[in-house]
Amino acid sequence: MFSGSLRGRLLWWLLLPLAAFVSISGMISYRNAQTTADLVQDNALLSSTRIIGEDIDWDNGNVSIQIPPAALELFESPEQDSVFYRVEASGHRLLAGSLDLPVPRGVGDVPMVYSTHLDDGRAVRAAAYVRQLYDSGRTEEVVVAVAKTEGSRDAMVWRLLRPQLFGEVLTLVLAMVFVYLGLTFELRPLMKVKDDVSDRNASQLEPIRVARLHVELRPIVEAINQCIARMGQQAATQRQFISDAAHQLRTPLALLVTQIQFARQRENRDVPLTEALAGMHKSSRKLTTLTNKLLLLAQAESAAPANVRERVDLSALIAGVLEELIAFAQSREIDLGAELEDGLYVTGDEALTAALVTNLVDNALRYTQPGGRVTVHTRHSNDMAIVRVIDNGPGIKAEARARVFERFYRASSHADGTGLGLPIVREIAYRQGGTVTLEPGEGGVGLVATVEMRLWSAAV
Ligand SMILES: Nc1ncnc2c1ncn2[C@@H]1O[C@H](COP(=O)(O)OP(=O)(O)O)[C@@H](O)[C@H]1O
Numbered sequence: 001m002f003s004g005s006l007r008g009r010l011l012w013w014l015l016l017p018l019a020a021f022v023s024i025s026g027m028i029s030y031r032n033a034q035t036t037a038d039l040v041q042d043n044a045l046l047s048s049t050r051i052i053g054e055d056i057d058w059d060n061g062n063v064s065i066q067i068p069p070a071a072l073e074l075f076e077s078p079e080q081d082s083v084f085y086r087v088e089a090s091g092h093r094l095l096a097g098s099l100d101l102p103v104p105r106g107v108g109d110v111p112m113v114y115s116t117h118l119d120d121g122r123a124v125r126a127a128a129y130v131r132q133l134y135d136s137g138r139t140e141e142v143v144v145a146v147a148k149t150e151g152s153r154d155a156m157v158w159r160l161l162r163p164q165l166f167g168e169v170l171t172l173v174l175a176m177v178f179v180y181l182g183l184t185f186e187l188r189p190l191m192k193v194k195d196d197v198s199d200r201n202a203s204q205l206e207p208i209r210v211a212r213l214h215v216e217l218r219p220i221v222e223a224i225n226q227c228i229a230r231m232g233q234q235a236a237t238q239r240q241f242i243s244d245a246a247h248q249l250r251t252p253l254a255l256l257v258t259q260i261q262f263a264r265q266r267e268n269r270d271v272p273l274t275e276a277l278a279g280m281h282k283s284s285r286k287l288t289t290l291t292n293k294l295l296l297l298a299q300a301e302s303a304a305p306a307n308v309r310e311r312v313d314l315s316a317l318i319a320g321v322l323e324e325l326i327a328f329a330q331s332r333e334i335d336l337g338a339e340l341e342d343g344l345y346v347t348g349d350e351a352l353t354a355a356l357v358t359n360l361v362d363n364a365l366r367y368t369q370p371g372g373r374v375t376v377h378t379r380h381s382n383d384m385a386i387v388r389v390i391d392n393g394p395g396i397k398a399e400a401r402a403r404v405f406e407r408f409y410r411a412s413s414h415a416d417g418t419g420l421g422l423p424i425v426r427e428i429a430y431r432q433g434g435t436v437t438l439e440p441g442e443g444g445v446g447l448v449a450t451v452e453m454r455l456w457s458a459a460v
């Protein structure tokens with residue numbers, strides 16, 4: 001019943017040992033109470049036997065007994081126990097009391113106590129001894145036994161035990177109550193954290209501050225704060241990205257508007273609009289490219305891990321991409337070649353992987369001077385596939401190389417381009433569990449873009 005509650009579980013942890021403690025100490029108290037009550041009862045029985053025994057005397061040559069009232073008054077109690085006695089001279093001559101009360105065989109001069117049953121089955125506690133009487137050379141052995149039922153003894157056990165048990169159970173209950181109250185009190189900072197977090201709206205990303213937080217709770221709150229800080233950074237990056245994107249879209253859109261205005265003004269004046277139309281075409285193309293790249297980036301960013309676990313035939317995919325880009329390569333007079341390892345399969349998303357390769361090869365073709373050479377190379381090492389796009393163009397300077405993965409960053413003044421190509425490449429590689437690095441080519445000439453991707457394995 002307590003499984004979901006910290007308070008309940010802690011109470012349970014406390015209740016179990018405390019209950020065990022109370023049971024054991026209750027048992028010990030019970031034994032102690034029994035011992036004490038037995039001692040008191042046995043002493044009374046022994047005294048009573050002695051008193052009776054002392055009163056036996058000779059009367060005209062015969063042993064006689066008058067039971068003294070004091071011997072029986074010893075047993076007076078609210079429980080009204082029944083008292084029995086047996087005074088028996090040699091030859092089974094009963095002097096007083098009843099033979100119902102058994103006397104153990106070995107009884108002697110020293111009084112002894114024992115437990116026994118009467119003939120009618122009642123359990124009694126008894127004391128007995130043998131008194132030797134001498135008179136002018138005659139010896140008489142008189143057995144004296146006194147017994148009583150155990151009502152007052154049992155009552156005494158309970159009287160002794162009750163305050164002890166009461167104290168122990170009270171301790172138990174108090175402990176539970178205090179733990180419950182203490183926890184309720186001590187959990188208040190946690191509730192404050194809860195209130196602080198649950199009252200927030202999505203834009204409130206300041207760290208949680210709770211005064212006087214327990215040491216145990218601090219790491220949790222610190223972890224939440226770190227998470228909030230990361231979310232804040234992410235949100236800031238997103239805002240920056242949207243503003244950058246809007247800015248990038250605004251330029252070709254403004255151009256397009258101007259070009260349309262220009263064309264409309266000349267609409268009825270028989271002026272050729274070739275130049276204006278070409279301008280419009282260029283602006284729209286730029287808008288389309290930019291929009292497509294933004295879309296691609298969004299897709300790469302939001303790709304669920306489960307969707308980037310397809311089996312992708314890397315060699316076939318690269319061959320397809322190169323085929324599409326061959327016309328562009330020819331238009332730039334670049335020798336586009338490939339050295340592809342056969343049967344290389346990677347884990348990823350086919351469309352995203354194609355976009356990754358396209359962007360790298362497109363860059364190499366775009367930034368390498370006419371007459372240059374671009375080669376795509378694949379191989380594998382351990383469980384990674386390695387794709388290299390090698391060109392002998394101008395390469396990227398070290399200081400720019402660190403920034404080319406930033407969104408909208410461009411290292412060249414080349415007219416076409418969005419500054420989103422390499423960010424897209426990196427996002428896709430990252431989503432697919434891979435990496436991308438840029439290095440200067442052999443002899444410091446050109447650029448080598450290296451992408452590592454996980455080889456396909458059914459297990460992932
Ligand atoms: N193969 C390359 N050779 C030289 N410079 C490159 C190469 N690839 C990328 N760059 C530089 O990196 C910058 C960022 O590339 P990218 O993110 O694809 O944006 P874009 O190509 O739209 O400018 C480019 O502007 C270019 O200056």
Ligand SMILES: [Mg+2]
Nearest residue numbers: 363417421422
């Ligand atoms: Mg590019």
